[in-house]
Amino acid sequence: MKKKIPNPVGTVLMTLFFIILSVLILIPLYALVLGTFKGGAELFVSGLNLNLDFSKLHLNAWRYLFTGVMSNGELNPHDYFIWYKNSLFVVAVQGSLTLLLSSMVAYGFAKYNFKGKNVLFMCVLLVMMVPLEILMLPMYTQVNAMGLRNSYAGVMVPFLVSMSAVFFFRQFLTNVPYEMIDAARVDGCTEYGTFFRIIMPVMKPAYASMAVLTGMGAWNALLWPMLVISDMKKYTIPIGLNTLWSPYGNNYDLMITGSCFAIIPLLLIYLFAQKFIVEGMTAGAVKG
Numbered sequence: 001m002k003k004k005i006p007n008p009v010g011t012v013l014m015t016l017f018f019i020i021l022s023v024l025i026l027i028p029l030y031a032l033v034l035g036t037f038k039g040g041a042e043l044f045v046s047g048l049n050l051n052l053d054f055s056k057l058h059l060n061a062w063r064y065l066f067t068g069v070m071s072n073g074e075l076n077p078h079d080y081f082i083w084y085k086n087s088l089f090v091v092a093v094q095g096s097l098t099l100l101l102s103s104m105v106a107y108g109f110a111k112y113n114f115k116g117k118n119v120l121f122m123c124v125l126l127v128m129m130v131p132l133e134i135l136m137l138p139m140y141t142q143v144n145a146m147g148l149r150n151s152y153a154g155v156m157v158p159f160l161v162s163m164s165a166v167f168f169f170r171q172f173l174t175n176v177p178y179e180m181i182d183a184a185r186v187d188g189c190t191e192y193g194t195f196f197r198i199i200m201p202v203m204k205p206a207y208a209s210m211a212v213l214t215g216m217g218a219w220n221a222l223l224w225p226m227l228v229i230s231d232m233k234k235y236t237i238p239i240g241l242n243t244l245w246s247p248y249g250n251n252y253d254l255m256i257t258g259s260c261f262a263i264i265p266l267l268l269i270y271l272f273a274q275k276f277i278v279e280g281m282t283a284g285a286v287k288g
Helices: 008-035 040-046 060-067 080-111 117-128 132-145 152-159 163-173 178-186 191-202 204-220 223-228 237-243 252-262 264-282
Strands: none
Touching (some): 008 252, 060 252, 080 152, 080 163, 080 191, 080 204, 080 252, 080 264, 117 163, 163 204, 191 204, 252 264
16 A cells, blocks of 8 residues: 655645634734723723833733722722623533533433434424523513522522533444443442442543633523622622623723633633543544
């Protein structure tokens, strides 16, 4: 069999393409970070831009974010880090439970045969196609009837089983051989023991990939938490930053700096899970 000789021109063009793509992706991030070193008045007038003028750069916005002390020395406390803590709590609890419960549902679809299985899985696919905005009113009515309004449980409960996560995990589990499950049962494992001891370790790549997606979804959620939560001390980052918006631009510096600082947890999740992401995303694509 002839060994395929790599095309140097194609390699160079592909490298250039990805360099250009990386630059295009980093430009908005650069503008955001640069905006944190500018004043609110300048941001109001010029917006986010790429102009690097060292004479106008300062750390007032960062000082204001961490201490509440404005550029004029006046103390103006804010609840940003309370919102930050709330968001971390929601992401940790909702993300963990979503991964667990969704993978258990997917395991049932992938490895068990029961009446109506295909119909139920078709319902999962149909629910994936329904926009959240259509479901928000009945969801809110149900959450209110359950007494969960203005609580984190009301924010998290409707999303503890994600249809997209169920579909993703189910596709991953179709490649797990039945022999592993049968061997666990022969060794005396219960059904739950088989799942927790055999299936969950195998699903690490899938969990890592979906952790990034569910974490991003929970961290960036705005409409549903804003509808459910009314107590300002329970606000998450997106809701809290939204309350700082004003037509006078007096909080633009805190909003931009707060948005930049809010990216850090998502970056950490991605860096922690990146070695599993490609493997998890391609799992189930080819059977064999």
